[in-house]
Amino acid sequence: MATLSIPNPVPSAIEDAEKLRKAFQGWGTDEKAMIAVLAHRDAAQRKQIKIAYEEQYKEKLLKRIESEISGHFERAVYRWIFDPVERQAIMANIAIKNKVVDFPVIIEIACINSSNELLSVKQVYQSLYKHSMEEDVASHATGDFRKLLFALVGTYRYDGEEINTELAKTEAKILNDAITKGEYNSDEIIRILSTRSKAQLQATFNCYKDAHNLSITKALSTKTPNDFVIALRAAIRCRTTPTKYFEKVLRNILQKSGMDEDALTRVIVMHAEKDLKEIKELFQTRANMTLEQAVAKKTSGDYENFLLALIGN
């Protein structure tokens, strides 16, 4: 479930546009008023506000926001304001164009969505960038990452429930053979992980666990994990246990020294309107503090206020 909270009754898009305009005007920006509007409207409502604002004031809302605020707060608002499909297309493009492809973003988008949801992201990606997501991934990623990310993004997977138990056994063995030999970049691991349906993959991983008394992700927990093994584990967890995956991502960000604001923004912005409630509940059990407390400890100012509003504070 979502953590996004929307007032009832919700103001009209024209009223919201007026409030934003007022927040932008005068000396400084009224960030609290901005957050009160933007962090409490769903994707369809935000879209209507954008249209109303641009009709009324003859300026692009996004451009105005960029000129009014800055830093992590600006980046978070910029990501939040789009609808989920457009947002993912934009985030995928930013991740691909990074000096080194920001693989967690691509893995999450490729693995969390259903086949048709991912297809919608790819369609919007094409309309925005006049390229396919596949060609950009393939031409920017290199080596093993190219193989993995291309296969994850490229496969229009079967989303149905039918599974083949014999195949699950065979492929659990193939996975174990590769892992035992330390061949984590094996074409077979990549093939199974990227092309099999969620139900089939789950059956394979269950066979793996039954045979080796060890989960596949644990088996991939090498002593000195390299980025590729980290990517494999992320893909496995996004495809089979996404709530646990995102909870762990949040814990890694919020409980370790250092801080990755882009990752924190990404997880909260992408899930606030979807399933952040489950992630947040799991976080509280695992981290012995609420997600709000953890976010408040590591962030500050308008960025903090904005994230807390999305988390449902």
Add this chain to the structure above:
Amino acid sequence: MATLSIPNPVPSAIEDAEKLRKAFQGWGTDEKAMIAVLAHRDAAQRKQIKIAYEEQYKEKLLKRIESEISGHFERAVYRWIFDPVERQAIMANIAIKNKVVDFPVIIEIACINSSNELLSVKQVYQSLYKHSMEEDVASHATGDFRKLLFALVGTYRYDGEEINTELAKTEAKILNDAITKGEYNSDEIIRILSTRSKAQLQATFNCYKDAHNLSITKALSTKTPNDFVIALRAAIRCRTTPTKYFEKVLRNILQKSGMDEDALTRVIVMHAEKDLKEIKELFQTRANMTLEQAVAKKTSGDYENFLLALIGN
């Protein structure tokens, strides 16, 4: 343009179903009557006939056809009777399940269709086989063929016209470097060929030709071509000059010793309702005989009559 000819006015589906029923009954099958109906109706009409037949006579039309006729004639009717999307899904599955993946079928289906057409084929494939086409290609093909076929099938390509001329130059050079070194199975050749849009690919091949005074397909005409190089050339030609490609396929089948009925059936059945007219005209120029004459020389009986009817004789 199509070569399929449909009578005007066209009989109702119920009348056609009756004619088929009559053709099946009695001593032997009246193949001529079957052909007169089935080879002169478009996909939508064939579907209606199937429905009308099954409602009227409480038996599956396809099962009945299979029990009435045999050999190449049966295989051709069996392929023809489906609508183009379902037909391609079935043909892809047969090709994948072949002892060695029948790569021309997969290459043609992956490269001739627009992105959305290919997507439709993949959707029907999933509903028929409860698997994705990608996972079946990836788990049945091996080695370099797996890489090529998976990438061709997996990419939801950009179908627009926007191109990047600098990129075309860079990638023409990448292609040339790989070809010069004889590295035909290079990941870069596969990447460019499978992920780039048709317009971008054409620009790249034009740059290649300008720089080397030689077309890319000629550059790939090795003295002793292996199957993989043949596959690369087929993919290039399907993606850029499909009419020429299919004309050449027909000439290879019909003018060489030996005979590949499955390939002949495939090309005629897949194109009769679409663009066989252009292919046929080109054939006549190149082969110094009409396609009808060439087909008549190499086939016989009902199979011959059926193909000739589809060719528009």
